[in-house]
Amino acid sequence: MNETKLTRQSLVNISTKGFVYVFALFLYLISWFCLWNISQYFLTDFILSALFLPSGLKLAAHVLSARHFLPLYTLGEMGLIAFLIFLLDEPGSTLILLFFSVVGHTLSIAFRNIWKDLDVYWVRIVALCYLVFFYSTICGISLILLSKPLGWEVSYALSGAVSALTGGILLVPFFYLLYDYVFRHAWQPLSPVLINQGVVLRPSAIVWCMFFFCVGMFAELVLLEDMKPQALLIFMLPNIFMAYRYGWQGAVLASVMNSILLATAKHLSGPFDTVLELQSFIFTQAVIGLGLGIGISRQYQLSHKLQIVNKNLQKELKSKNLLAQQLVHLEEGIRKSLARELHDEIGQNITAIQIQSMLAKRLALTPDAKKVAITINDMAMRIHSSTRQLLNQLRPQILDEMGIEEAIRQLVDEMGFKERDISFRLTFGIQEEKLDEVVAVTLYRITQELLNNICKHSGATRVYLTLLPGSQFVLELKDNGIGLPENWRSKGHGLKGVEERIQALGGNISIHSNKNGSQITVKLPIRLNENDQN
Template sequence: MLPFGLRFAVLLVTPLRQWPWLLGGELVATALVDLHTVHRGWDWLTFLAGDLPVPLTVAAVLAILRRASLRASLRTPEDTTRLFLSIVLAIAATAAVEATTLSLIHQVAVSDMIWNWLGQQMLDHYVGTLLVAPLVVMLARARPSPRALAALLMDGMLVMLPTIALLLMLARHGAPQPQLARVLALAPVLFFAFRHGWRGASLALSITSLTLATVDHSLGRPVETFSHLFLAIAGTGALMLGSACDALRRTSVRLAEQNRRLEAANRRLDRLTRQLRQAARGNLQSEENLRRHLAAELHDEFGQNIAAIQTRLKLVEGRLRSAGIDDLGTSIHAILVHMRRVLHRVMDDLRPAVLDEFGLFRALEEGPIRELLHAAGMQYTCQLHGDARLLDEETGNTIYRLVQESATNAVRHAGAGSFRFRLRIGRRHGAVLALLDIRDDGVGLPEPLPRGGRGLQGMRDRVLALGGLFTVRRESAGTHLRILLVGQPPPSWQRGRD
């Protein structure tokens, strides 16, 4: 059984340039053995017809297969399958050459007895290659690490030795069913295939075959074809199973490594996201501070100057009347009133005083947004739920700006007759949630949605800066915005209160 497998395995792992030396050495050794054992002299016909074709056939088949990307590897199930198919092809080619040689030498057709002999030879060659080739590949190309070798030895003492002892005990007492011993011997092979891959399966298979041969020899039983067939099937399945287990372990390791890399990348992205959100919050705060500063400057400078001009105009009304140019004073007064109204509107757009004086809810209910919509002849409906004191300043300012921008868009572009929104504020798991639902019954949004300007994109940027969600929904009439903002309660608020 073993010489064919040893020849196949050595040629498989050896470079092609060394094959002539290996084949030549084998043929010389075979000739010397034949010369020593044959008493009637050298038989050239027997050497040429019996000993020479098999090594050359195996070498030719392996050379073709290696050029067709055959590798000395059981690393993956695909490699293992290709190796098994290569073994079958080499054995089949050898059997065909032997059958042809026999028919040519003896000048007779190949009988059933010869076919049975060839079939037994093929099975023996397959079992021998199955026992030897994985071990040679392991020693030449895939030696186990010291840690894996220590685990193999430990499991060998814990699993293989008790199994061998049990088989020998069954053999000594004459087990009624020899097949039971073979099935029992298969258990450690499968265990080693699961635990140690194809390396463990090949070692366990070799030890198991040696144990079964010892049992058969101790009981005086002849070697049956069933024993070799059992080894062929069990060995093929165990090596395929071990190769698949190795591939799964490598895949698991790669996935774990990729998961670690993804987790590290996600942590970096989370850190960058937090930094970007902090920067965006800082920009929003700077913008609000700038708006507040500009509103204060306009109020202090332009507002006071307009008031001073109006006061002085009242002081000179008598002189203008006596001079007959009181109409000039009236026109100047009208201009100043218009300037004051425009100034108030600009200041409300920058930073409405009601937002600082009375808070978010009152600013939404009674502030400039209502005045803007009523001046445009639109119906204004607002529903406010929750406690605005839960919101930090940035979130409150963002809510006001979102409603203000939506109302401005409805007045300027939508041609709507009504504008309504609903605001709900509450706490969930230590965070403050603000859900804003804004609707109008205007002409709706264009297709595709606009991405630039200071409209929807500016609103979306404000929401994303606070880590919220911004959703635009098209409806049969009008526009529907749903916005979720998540913030932390201000330090002054009692955190235990709902």
């Protein structure tokens, strides 16, 4: 029973494979015969017709088909050629086509070893063009070598090479386009979701081809007799447009469409003096379109990759900026916590030491004891003063007590602007209740550093400070001093640290300085305070 099932299954497999082989051979031979008939309309010569469009089919089929079909194609083609020679009573010289069939088979097998390692589309297309060139060169050289024994002219050998080259350049990319669309696209399996979805067609390429076909027919019927150069230029426009719009795929479609138009033009008006001239024009427009298409497709691909890289870089930059902002917030939180601890713990202890030293001074019985009490009190005062300075560096208490506007005005008074005869004007338009705590501290520290630089280095007599809201908080400081030195980044002036802190918060700083003064503009992002967020 099992043997019967295995035998039946083997027969089914053999019959299935046999049908596939027969169908593939039939499809190849009928396509070869149709293309040969079309070529016969152009060239009327049996050999040249077989070298024209059938060459493109042969090379494409031998490269793109499965390897086990290749001997079948070659033997079938040779049998068809022999049958046509016998049927049409062609001379024996046409048997050279059998040699060309073997050449195409051998060349394609060697080419497939290179082809399998190529993954990039434009490299594959260029490689196919090289295959066509080598095949047409071999055909031309063979015809030249046989021209003297068979009484052919050298121009005939040239026509054979041009026929193979033109047919290959025209059809091999076209068949590769079909192959790429059918076999290299990822097709989604049919599912209930896809069944219920409408079919979305994108026929724009076909619509454009039809439009240019109509334009080409108009050029043939109206312009071709009187304005041949202009008509031929119109024939080139579809290649350029389709290559620009759809890349190499559009260029291939336009080349095939133009070839049909040129064949029609030959039938209607005969714009070309010789068939060689027609083939040359077909080859030229196909190569130009294909070259433009490959270049534009390559540019689109590189542009797409660049967009992906830029998007990834933007994500990475955004992530790093967010991390830097979190670090700044964390730093300010630690500063605030440390300042609170210093104020609550150390401040109270220092105050207690001062009180105890004053009591010890009053109760001292000897001058030495009184002197020690005074020394302890002085040391406590110095520690208290140092602690206040440290607290101010960690967390300016004046911001919590008076707000940033009054803190800036008091900062100006402490720096002695009036004593230095420096005129100071503050324009403050920020609502402090909408000001984020970290941004407020940052604005204060920036202002402190910039005003300190003006006092020490600028020699200015007028200073204008403006803080305004908007899409970002804007701090603008102007003075009429001597400006910043050219190497201020390397010398310091505290601006480098200010710049880094601003960038960490996602802001930016611009500095314009000359001998007549400086203008510094700082922009920081708006952040709602915790109360608003809650």
